Amino acid sequence: MKRILLGGALLLAIVNGASAQTKVTFSPKIQRHLGDVSEIDRAKYFNLHSTKSDTELDQFYEDYNVMKTRGFWGAFSDSKTDPGVFPPEEAHLNPGIERQVVKNYIQTEHPKTTYVYNIDAVEAGRWAAQYYMNKVSNGSVAEFYEPMNEPFVHAWEFIPEGSGVTQTTIKEQMSEVFSEVGKAVHATPELKNMKIIGYSSAWPEMEKSDFSHWDDNQKLFMDIAGENMDGFATHLYDGTNVTGSPVQRSGSNSEAVLDLIETYSWIKWGTVKPHALSEYGGIFKGTDEGGIYPAGWDDGKAVQSVRSNNHLLFNFLNRENDLLISVPFNTDKSEWHYNNNGYTPYGAVTLRPTDEYMGKPITNATEWMYTPKITFYDLWKDFEGKRALVKTMNPDIQTHALVDGNRFQLALNNLGDEEENIYLDNFDGFNIAGGLSQVVKKSLKIYWIEKAGDPIKPHEYSETTLSENPTNVILLPGETVILEYYFNNTLEQDNHIRTSKYYCENHIVQIDGEKSFTFNNVETNLNGGYAYIRMSIGRTHDKRKKPSVTLNGSNVTVPDNWAGYDQEARETFFGMIEIPVPIDLIAEGENVVTINFSDNGGQISSVVLQVDLLDEQSNVKVDEDKLSKVTIYPTVLTHNTLNINMSRNGVFNQLDILSLNGSIVYSQTINNDDTKLTLTNINFPKGLYIVRLKGVRAFYTNKIILQ
16 A cells, blocks of 8 residues: 655554545636636547447437447558558549548558558558548548557567568558558648547557667657657556556556657657547456356456546546547447357447347347446446536545536546545535535446455446535545536636646656756746646666655655555556645746656656646635544443544544434534543444544544444
8 A cells, every 4th residue: 555645744544444534625616727628528538439330329329428439440441452552543532522520430450451561651641541532421531540550569460471570660661651641641631630640559668678668669650650640549458458567557657658648749849749549448357267257258357447447537537638539448249259259248348138148149139238337438428517626635536527507526536545535625615605406426336356256246336316515425446436516506617727738858867866857938827826747757666756856946845645556566667746836936937847866777757847827816725734643542432431632733623423324423513722532421322433523624534333
């Protein structure tokens, strides 16, 4: 378990059954902008990895507000010749007529369909543009085209036997194909609505071998093809995608991967070319050896990827201004797999035959049911609106918030491996002046099944109407919660906070003494806001992750925590550590960050400066107050006396004891000078109770048992 530090101050250790404690501060009244984007575009996020239509799928798209997105077909699949041999050039049909595209549709192809050794890349580009001009009807052209899916992991397959040709040569030629396709499409005015994306990186292990993997793959592609790409396609998976070790990308690792691509894009072209995350999720491989999962289809195994869908989605939600599209790897019915694998559903399907038809040819199936993949869409089907301010200093707690008419939605996700007690700090005062009428809680819990016969069900999705405005929420490890607050009137957002990211000329910097990173043309104002240094590092696990850091000559505190797990399963730690800095340290124009590790070795892959500026001054504060350390004893009461010690006074003003159903069975006011409370004559019925302490900006809970 990682140690959780907020603003440099340790909050609450997990002792005697207490949950770790995190404050989440939010305001529906402050509209958040990512660059020039505020309203969420669902088409960028809530998709199915499919382009199929039938009765059941069409109902799914309608009911869940989801778009069909990605399919395997394209110019090279349709050339009807051997790979690398293209039909002769023809005059364009209907020249001058702008081709309308199918929004959100990604066409991609297998490398064996597209590439051969020593391919004429210029001819390949010419044919692709001709195909979309002449062979595809107007209105059926894909918005996105990936000439090859995950090509570099297949590069070795194209080396001529005995030739001595290296994989690098194959990758260079593949990159030339992407480049020439992009160049030809962009040179065809009628196809201006098409976007070419690549290279569909299946294994973004950037840090491997001191970042030589970056040099030999993503950087190589960007150097050769990047000029003609509309976006860089990356596949991010927890688990093992094609090759590599079974590790997680959720959290700090995925942030570091995407920050490095953005930084190098800015260095080469002075702009950040957007991401196209054409696959993401989790690849969970069960085993029959331990008897955990039976052979064939299993709901418990199938639902594990939804946890990764949610973890990664929160990262992508904060990048919409630099995002073309993201596609969770949830497929349709995948009949192609079912019929050829013992009549067993593909592990990624969202629909499967009902139990009556399982194990029989797919042609027999007349009834279909949703698999547990549907829980991802259950949770997010109503998530829409304009972004609102929400902050937490705990990187393991991911947050997002939207305002939609009279509804405010607060999304929370626990990346950590411990239960978290979330104190909801709404400084706008819902119950006082907000006209709050109802709160609905949506929760998705996905459990790891660790041993054969584990009685815990693999997942639990629930929607509950709460009787009162919650002041806290308990999040289990991996749990996602969306709170929907409904008001009597439309919510007005009368202030704005605007997020900007700044990049510097340095990337993949060796760690050997103090290093400087300069950011130019930074904007600031006097209205306040927040700022962060996003430091991504690749270091072996015996090296420090906490350097000395200055911003414009002032020392800043580096946290001991980062988003997600400790990465011990990885060969090398590669992750982004977010360092909060006081907004008043940000200078107009040039800003200089220095980073100095006390030990040498490894690399700083990228440093990004993020500045969130308020249009008007606000009373919102997210810096954690120094909470009082609380000791409760005994936690198992055999007598009727309970002692509560607080290391500081004036932090808490209310004590409640609650039964498990949430009813308050005891309450008292805490005076400002109180540091010790002794409760006597406790005569509640035997059982489990929750002790809750509340203050203006502090919150604590613990469990006690009366015997």
